[in-house]
Each structure stands twice: as C-alpha cells, then as structure tokens.
Amino acid sequence: MKRILCVLLCLVLALSCLTACSKDSGGTKVGVSMPTKDLQRWNQDGDNMKKSLEAAGYTVDLQYASNDVATQLKQIEAMISGGCNVIVIAAIEGSSLGSALDKAKAKNIPVIAYDRLLMESDAVSYYATFDNYKVGEVQGNYIKDTLDLDNAAGPFNMEITGGDPGDNNAGFFFNGAYDVLKPYVESGKLVIVSGQNTFEQIATPSWSTETAQTRAENIISSNYTDKDIDVWLCSNDSTALGVENALAANYTGKYPIITGQDCDIANTKNMIAGKQSMSVFKDTRTLASQVVKMVGQILKKETVDVNDTSTYNNGKITVPSFLCEPVFADANNYKSILIDSGYYTEDQLK
Numbered sequence: 001m002k003r004i005l006c007v008l009l010c011l012v013l014a015l016s017c018l019t020a021c022s023k024d025s026g027g028t029k030v031g032v033s034m035p036t037k038d039l040q041r042w043n044q045d046g047d048n049m050k051k052s053l054e055a056a057g058y059t060v061d062l063q064y065a066s067n068d069v070a071t072q073l074k075q076i077e078a079m080i081s082g083g084c085n086v087i088v089i090a091a092i093e094g095s096s097l098g099s100a101l102d103k104a105k106a107k108n109i110p111v112i113a114y115d116r117l118l119m120e121s122d123a124v125s126y127y128a129t130f131d132n133y134k135v136g137e138v139q140g141n142y143i144k145d146t147l148d149l150d151n152a153a154g155p156f157n158m159e160i161t162g163g164d165p166g167d168n169n170a171g172f173f174f175n176g177a178y179d180v181l182k183p184y185v186e187s188g189k190l191v192i193v194s195g196q197n198t199f200e201q202i203a204t205p206s207w208s209t210e211t212a213q214t215r216a217e218n219i220i221s222s223n224y225t226d227k228d229i230d231v232w233l234c235s236n237d238s239t240a241l242g243v244e245n246a247l248a249a250n251y252t253g254k255y256p257i258i259t260g261q262d263c264d265i266a267n268t269k270n271m272i273a274g275k276q277s278m279s280v281f282k283d284t285r286t287l288a289s290q291v292v293k294m295v296g297q298i299l300k301k302e303t304v305d306v307n308d309t310s311t312y313n314n315g316k317i318t319v320p321s322f323l324c325e326p327v328f329a330d331a332n333n334y335k336s337i338l339i340d341s342g343y344y345t346e347d348q349l350k
C-alpha cells in the first residue's frame with residue numbers, strides 16, 4: 001500500500017513539474033512598472049498584466065511607483081540590473097525616464113510603453129494604448145448629441161477639466177473632445193463662462209481628484225452663483241469625481257452633463273445615481289492581453305502586431321503602436337459592458 005502511495009505521489013510530482021516546465025518560457029522575466037496604486041485603473045492594469053504574463057509562463061516583476069518619478073526610475077533600473085528581458089512601463093511623467101531607458105537600450109532590453117507614451121527617447125520599442133484621441137472624440141460627440149448642438153438654440157454654459165500635463169495622453173483627450181466642440185464655442189452656442197479654455201488652464205496635475213475639486217469649487221463660486229452649468233467636460237473619472245464633489249458641496253443650479261473615462265467603481269456608481277452622464281470604458285484586460293501578445297512576439301522575434309505607425313511621435317522617434325478601441329458607457333449599457341463581461345460584479349457597484 002505504502003509503495004503504491006509513494007509511486008502515486010511521485011507521479012503527481014513529476015506531472016506538476018512537467019506542467020510548470022512546459023509553461024515556463026525559458027525563465028524569461030518581464031518587468032512591469034506602474035505609476036501608482038492610488039487610482040483604481042492602475043491596480044487593475046497591474047493585476048491583469050501579472051496574471052496574463054504568469055499564465056504565459058513568464059516571471060513577473062511588478063512595481064508601483066507611488067506617483068513619484070524618482071521611485072519609478074529606481075524601480076526600472078532595478079528591473080534592468082535584475083535581469084528582466086522586456087520591460088513594460090506606464091510612466092508617471094513621460095519625459096523623465098530617459099536615463100533608465102538609455103540603460104535598457106544599452107543592454108538591448110526592449111521597452112514597451114503601456115497606455116502612456118514614453119517621450120523624448122529612442123529606446124522605446126513599441127506602444128500599446130487605447131485610441132486616446134478617440135476617447136476625447138467620444139466625450140465631445142456625447143456632449144454635441146445630448147445638447148443637440150446643431151439644432152438647439154443654446155447658448156449652453158460649459159466648463160472643462162483636463163488631465164496631467166506630464167501625461168502625453170492628456171493632450172490627446174482634450175484635443176479629441178475640443179475639436180468636436182470648438183466650432184460651437186466659436187459660434188457662441190457653447191459659452192465657457194470662466195474663460196478657461198486652453199490646455200494649460202484646464203489641466204489637472206497628477207490627475208488629482210482633490211486638485212480638480214478645488215479648481216471646480218473656485219470656478220463655481222466665481223461664475224455660477226446666478227447661472228446654471230449645462231455641461232462639464234472632464235477628461236477622466238478621477239477628475240470628474242472632483243467636479244462632482246465640488247458640485248455637491250457648493251452648487252445649487254441645474255445639474256450639468258458630466259463626462260469621464262475609465263468606468264471606475266465610484267464613477268460608475270455616480271452614473272447609476274445620475275451624477276455622471278457617461279464614461280469611456282477602456283477594458284484593461286484587452287490592453288493587458290495585447291501587451292502580453294507583444295511581449296511574446298518580441299521574445300520570439302516574430303512580427304509585432306501594430307495598427308498605427310504615424311500618430312505617436314515622442315519627440316525623438318515615431319513609436320509603432322497598437323491602439324485598442326475605447327467603448328462608450330452610460331447608465332443604460334453599463335450592465336452589459338461591465339457586469340455581463342465579468343469586469344465588475346453587481347455587488348461592487350452597490
């Protein structure tokens with residue numbers, strides 16, 4: 001009996017070793033550098049990347065940099081000296097990682113820019129993101145259609161809250177939306193009462209909810225004590241949350257249309273409660289699986305899938321990119337895109 005048990009145990013051990021070995025892509029190590037744990041999306045991105053890369057048999061070194069550039073630099077340098085074969089980076093500040101990227105290049109370590117483009121460097125092999133300009137267009141078109149800007153008499157009052165100036169995506173989001181809305185601003189159908197309509201004026205350093213809230217509170221108290229705000233264009237959910245908090249704190253007029261991006265849990269709850277009109281859903285699982293595919297193609301020296309080779313110039317080179325499709329989300333379709341797809345459970349949105 002003992003003998004049979006022993007043989008069985010050996011068989012199980014041998015089998016599990018075999019599976020582990022067959023999944024192991026030659027001890028290949030992938031570094032994943034994420035900006036911060038403060039925002040829901042990066043936690044999801046990091047988790048999805050780690051899971052998918054490990055499922056593909058890679059060893060993963062996943063690091064979060066607390067939104068601190070010096071920390072991100074150190075973490076990437078440790079990935080280089082720690083033997084990572086490919087490094088995937090979602091930068092805090094696109095232009096500040098040059099010294100680490102140079103070191104990666106010197107060691108022939110391919111670098112993939114994840115979601116945010118790495119700027120001013122020729123050491124970036126590929127870029128995978130969502131179509132950032134399109135995200136803005138989806139927001140702008142939503143405002144155009146909901147206010148029926150082509151037919152309604154207006155004028156409508158609008159304010160804008162954008163993203164972090166250190167994040168190359170922020171300009172794309174703003175331009176995508178503003179290119180749709182600009183003709184109506186110029187014709188006077190949309191009125192930006194605060195007068196703040198340049199990217200510099202509407203930007204929110206670090207995409208901070210608190211900073212967006214403080215600015216929105218100032219705009220409301222200086223301009224909207226006797227007027228309604230019809231629409232507040234917000235580039236993403238963390239900044240939309242700041243605007244929503246400011247409206248709850250010191251605004252009594254008609255509730256505006258508010259845009260967002262990411263379908264964060266707090267914002268999806270606000271959409272369901274009627275406090276945010278829409279968001280743009282960027283399924284982090286889609287991006288993660290695209291990047292895992294890229295990693296595999298790079299390591300096997302296969303042709304890497306890209307679908308854009310002209311848009312993303314980082315100041316030094318135009319980086320071959322794969323752009324995933326962003327999806328419109330609101331209180332009417334969130335169940336099918338967020339719950340039925342397994343992104344959230346119903347309980348998470350209660």
Ligand code: BGC
Pocket residue numbers: 039041115116163167169170207236237238261262282
């Ligand atoms: C991402 C957005 C995110 C923002 C703040 C951007 O680079 O593309 O999805 O909302 O950063 O983290």
